[in-house]
Amino acid sequence: MDEKIIDFHSHILPGVDDGSPDVETSLEMLRLSSEQGVHIQVLTPHYYPWKEDISSFFGRREKSLSVLSEKSPSEPKIVCGAEIAFFRHMRDGDLQHLCIGNSRAILIEMPFESWSNSVVDDVSSLCLDLDYRVVLAHVERFMRYSGNRRKLQDLSALPIVYQINAEAFLHFGTRGLAADLIRSGYDIILGSDAHNCTSRRPNLGEARIYIEKHFGKNCLRRMDATAMSLLEIQT
Numbered sequence: 600m601d602e603k604i605i606d607f608h609s610h611i612l613p614g615v616d617d618g619s620p621d622v623e624t625s626l627e628m629l630r631l632s633s634e635q636g637v638h639i640q641v642l643t644p645h646y647y648p649w650k651e652d653i654s655s656f657f658g659r660r661e662k663s664l665s666v667l668s669e670k671s672p673s674e675p676k677i678v679c680g681a682e683i684a685f686f687r688h689m690r691d692g693d694l695q696h697l698c699i700g701n702s703r704a705i706l707i708e709m710p711f712e713s714w715s716n717s718v719v720d721d722v723s724s725l726c727l728d729l730d731y732r733v734v735l736a737h738v739e740r741f742m743r744y745s746g747n748r749r750k751l752q753d754l755s756a757l758p759i760v761y762q763i764n765a766e767a768f769l770h771f772g773t774r775g776l777a778a779d780l781i782r783s784g785y786d787i788i789l790g791s792d793a794h795n796c797t798s799r800r801p802n803l804g805e806a807r808i809y810i811e812k813h814f815g816k817n818c819l820r821r822m823d824a825t826a827m828s829l830l831e832i833q834t
């Protein structure tokens with residue numbers, strides 16, 4: 600199979616979270632995503648453990664997915680997962696239902712604060728004890744909290760992947776952070792984190808143009824290979 604461009608993070612599934620409100624919006628978002636060159640669109644609705652249990656979320660998600668799947672185009676291909684808000688002892692939850700597609704990859708949104716050692720331990724346990732392929736969502740957003748840069752460095756010793764939002768490369772104020780993450784040599788993938796067709800629209804292609812210009816085509820190839828390996832797609 601040829602290399603695929605994967606948007607690893609989006610809120611396109613209709614009526615499940617604060618992303619797309621209806622199927623029409625979702626279809627337009629998928630069209631915009633295809634225009635951006637995306638072959639595989641990962642759908643990652645928010646899962647907040649303090650709002651509902653995993654089985655209730657899973658039921659809502661599957662219902663929405665079946666409605667969208669009936670009308671969605673052949674490209675981009677949609678694959679469903681979740682953006683799981685970190686919670687203590689999450690390793691004890693039934694996270695298999697929240698993995699992306701049929702893979703062991705899970706997308707985790709870390710706490711918006713300085714991470715404690717116990718948070719890092721919980722994430723490590725998911726990687727090392729339970730063999731989840733952990734992806735930390737939009738890591739650039741957490742670097743302003745004291746100590747988190749160091750924690751990211753420590754965590755990078757694990758088989759862990761850091762996802763950066765496309766918008767981080769498109770704004771002057773955040774480009775430096777995103778560039779630091781790339782230069783650190785971490786395993787990095789991209790996501791649009793698209794929520795709608797306007798203010799938070801699919802924008803992966805725009806970020807890829809910037810990355811290719813400043814970091815080279817091989818940087819994009821590495822990201823694509825990492826994303827494909829997470830979804831267990833063979834090249």
Ligand SMILES: [Fe+2]
Binds near residue numbers: 608609610682792
């Ligand atoms: Fe998100």
